[in-house]
Amino acid sequence: MISLMTHQLGGFDSSYYAGLNLVMIAVIVLIPGGFIQATVNALLVIGSYLGLNLFLPNPSHFKIVINNLYFLSSTAVIAVAINRVHFHLIRKEFYTKRQLAVAKKEQDTIMNAVNEGLFIIHKVDGEFYIGEHQSESVKRIMGESFESGQKFTDVISSYFSLEKMDELGEYLKMISSKNVDQEMIRDLSPLEREGSTVDLDGEKVDKFLDFQFKRIEESEENSDFLVSIKDVTKEVEMENELREHKIKSEQESQMMLSMLHIGPALLQDFIQGVESELTTIESVLREDKYHKELNHAIDIIFRSVHSVKGNAALLDLGFLAEKAEEFEKRMISLRNNKNLTWEDFLPIAYDLAALQKVYSEMKELVERIRLFQHRGADSTSALSGLPEALTLLAEKIANEFGKKVKVVITDIDLSGISNKYAYPLRDILVQLTRNAMMHGIENPETRLKSNKKEYGTISLSLKLLDDTLCIDFQDDGKSFDLTAIRAKAILMGKGLEREIKDWTPSRLIKLIFEPAFSTTDESNSHSGRGMGMDIIQQRVRKIGGHFSIHYALGKFTQFKFVFPMGLFQLEKV
Amino acid sequence: MKIMIVDDSTIVRMVIERYLKLTNIDVVAQAANGNDAIALFRTHLPDIVTLDITMPGIDGLETLEEMMRINPKVKVIMISALNSKTTVVKAINAGAVSYLIKPLLAHKLTDTLRKILGEKP
Numbered sequence: 001m002i003s004l005m006t007h008q009l010g011g012f013d014s015s016y017y018a019g020l021n022l023v024m025i026a027v028i029v030l031i032p033g034g035f036i037q038a039t040v041n042a043l044l045v046i047g048s049y050l051g052l053n054l055f056l057p058n059p060s061h062f063k064i065v066i067n068n069l070y071f072l073s074s075t076a077v078i079a080v081a082i083n084r085v086h087f088h089l090i091r092k093e094f095y096t097k098r099q100l101a102v103a104k105k106e107q108d109t110i111m112n113a114v115n116e117g118l119f120i121i122h123k124v125d126g127e128f129y130i131g132e133h134q135s136e137s138v139k140r141i142m143g144e145s146f147e148s149g150q151k152f153t154d155v156i157s158s159y160f161s162l163e164k165m166d167e168l169g170e171y172l173k174m175i176s177s178k179n180v181d182q183e184m185i186r187d188l189s190p191l192e193r194e195g196s197t198v199d200l201d202g203e204k205v206d207k208f209l210d211f212q213f214k215r216i217e218e219s220e221e222n223s224d225f226l227v228s229i230k231d232v233t234k235e236v237e238m239e240n241e242l243r244e245h246k247i248k249s250e251q252e253s254q255m256m257l258s259m260l261h262i263g264p265a266l267l268q269d270f271i272q273g274v275e276s277e278l279t280t281i282e283s284v285l286r287e288d289k290y291h292k293e294l295n296h297a298i299d300i301i302f303r304s305v306h307s308v309k310g311n312a313a314l315l316d317l318g319f320l321a322e323k324a325e326e327f328e329k330r331m332i333s334l335r336n337n338k339n340l341t342w343e344d345f346l347p348i349a350y351d352l353a354a355l356q357k358v359y360s361e362m363k364e365l366v367e368r369i370r371l372f373q374h375r376g377a378d379s380t381s382a383l384s385g386l387p388e389a390l391t392l393l394a395e396k397i398a399n400e401f402g403k404k405v406k407v408v409i410t411d412i413d414l415s416g417i418s419n420k421y422a423y424p425l426r427d428i429l430v431q432l433t434r435n436a437m438m439h440g441i442e443n444p445e446t447r448l449k450s451n452k453k454e455y456g457t458i459s460l461s462l463k464l465l466d467d468t469l470c471i472d473f474q475d476d477g478k479s480f481d482l483t484a485i486r487a488k489a490i491l492m493g494k495g496l497e498r499e500i501k502d503w504t505p506s507r508l509i510k511l512i513f514e515p516a517f518s519t520t521d522e523s524n525s526h527s528g529r530g531m532g533m534d535i536i537q538q539r540v541r542k543i544g545g546h547f548s549i550h551y552a553l554g555k556f557t558q559f560k561f562v563f564p565m566g567l568f569q570l571e572k573v
Numbered sequence: 574m575k576i577m578i579v580d581d582s583t584i585v586r587m588v589i590e591r592y593l594k595l596t597n598i599d600v601v602a603q604a605a606n607g608n609d610a611i612a613l614f615r616t617h618l619p620d621i622v623t624l625d626i627t628m629p630g631i632d633g634l635e636t637l638e639e640m641m642r643i644n645p646k647v648k649v650i651m652i653s654a655l656n657s658k659t660t661v662v663k664a665i666n667a668g669a670v671s672y673l674i675k676p677l678l679a680h681k682l683t684d685t686l687r688k689i690l691g692e693k694p
Contacts, residue, residue, distance in 0.1 A: 342591060345588060345678045346678065347676040350677060
């Protein structure tokens with residue numbers, strides 16, 4: 001048609017020139033297709049014009065044909081060029097749209113899939129406004145979607161107390177500050193494990209929520225923060241349940257304590273003991289001489305903490321035992337550290353301070369108890385109540401570990417022993433009882449198989465003979481596990497393996513009195529961490545006595561102690 | 574660099590001091606409570622203060638505010654128990670530069686001091 005029009009109307013020479021131009025451009029541009037299609041179209045137009053002139057009866061003048069060819073080709077070039085650009089634009093737009101759609105879909109997928117409620121808040125003129133997008137979980141967790149553009153604090157205020165909102169205000173102020181290290185303040189969100197009530201489709205549900213804020217744009221005045229909300233109800237409830245359980249068992253312990261009638265003297269003695277251990281630890285931290293031998297210092301601290309822990313467990317003072325246990329755990333990790341430096345002692349100071357605090361609270365309590373139940377003669381010996389306490393300790397461990405035990409205490413005469421020595425003596429007896437229960441006495445099944453009585457027996461006698469105090473402690477358990485001791489000795493590199501294999505039982509048994517030697521790997525408030533037997537040795541030395549061990553493998557273990565009488569006060573009450 | 578330690582536990586102060594001595598930082602003053610801390614702060618004008626949040630008498634936060642009034646450039650590190658987050662936020666807003674959770678670990682204290690002194694770890 002264009003060719004015909006060009007031919008009929010005169011083309012370049014005619015007044016329709018501009019119109020024709022446009023028609024041609026329009027045709028080539030609008031016909032869909034790419035560069036090649038447009039070129040073919042243009043060539044077709046030029047070709048058919050030439051054809052018309054060759055075959056029609058009235059061909060144009062040669063000069064006009066040339067002119068028109070010139071005009072047609074230049075217009076064709078322009079049109080093809082426009083077509084090409086146009087085509088590219090269309091294609092680009094198409095791709096951009098598609099990419100956007102993919103991105104949007106991905107974003108939606110993420111926003112729908114994440115468990116956290118996610119959205120952005122923008123800070124404008126000191127106020128925080130909720131952003132455009134948010135994850136599905138916002139509605140799932142909070143029971144409603146947060147409307148974009150609303151003030152964040154307004155929306156949140158219906159969920160939390162005024163006090164919390166104040167804290168949140170302080171917090172938002174802090175995170176907006178440019179000078180604050182974002183890493184440092186990460187854990188300070190005031191809305192962490194915070195209780196709240198949300199409305200889920202008309203049903204009020206109590207929840208625990210975690211709000212975390214992360215700054216995503218750096219500018220003091222206008223900054224953006226990513227807010228993530230987590231529903232931590234399950235975790236918190238589980239923890240609370242555990243805690244309640246613990247509180248309940250602690251209350252039981254307290255009841256047990258009062259039922260026990262721990263004599264005020266015993267408590268007083270315990271308090272004195274703890275005080276002396278705490279003083280020991282403090283002096284280790286304080287005095288320079290210990291800082292040259294850090295491992296030695298750790299051993300001393302460990303022994304003291306261990307003793308506090310043991311005695312606290314004996315009296316069922318759970319809270320103190322727990323603190324001591326934490327302390328002891330730190331000492332364990334330090335003891336395993338071969339390259340100790342003084343820096344490692346820093347946390348010990350805090351553990352000690354914590355222990356001191358509990359101790360002073362307890363001391364006060366004991367003072368009050370003493371004032372309240374002053375009972376005269378009974379309170380003069382620090383060891384009164386010890387037989388009962390030892391029996392109870394043995395039974396408690398038996399209960400915990402499925403064992404059965406009878407404690408037989410005979411000839412016990414504690415009245416002549418001064419308080420100064422009572423505490424080391426009690427340490428020894430507590431440790432022996434614990435050791436017998438943990439390592440000696442077998443469980444009933446094993447005992448029956450070995451033709452023993454189902455019940456294990458611990459017997460203790462404590463006699464004053466002329467100028468000597470004799471203590472005899474015996475249990476009918478399996479006695480020393482020489483195989484385990486040997487294995488541990490090899491493991492700890494106490495000697496060459498082939499030599500250790502030939503070591504005599506008595507040489508092996510001596511090892512258990514070395515610091516840090518234990519054949520039981522697990523530790524709890526009853527068993528030691530290898531410090532137990534060491535304590536016995538220490539305490540015996542401290543009050544200037546000596547002891548011997550008699551045993552028959554599989555049958556019994558007996559400890560015999562002898563303390564010269566001069567050490568003890570003889571004034572009987 | 575002058576540093577001051579404020580903590581109600583004698584043993585904690587002593588151990589921090591010993592530790593800082595090892596890292597060649599001089600402890601110019603120690604205080605067991607807020608009142609002493611402020612008095613000593615005025616006389617010694619330390620550059621850095623480690624400040625326990627929970628103390629008998631006037632507490633860590635008030636002490637901090639008073640110190641900031643005396644010398645707004647002082648770098649105060651709050652020493653806090655795990656459960657006093659709210660107070661930490663208040664302290665940072667009041668001008669504390671950092672905080673540490675008890676029990677203090679030596680390397681954390683070192684890191685914090687380095688950060689404050691602008692050293693690279």
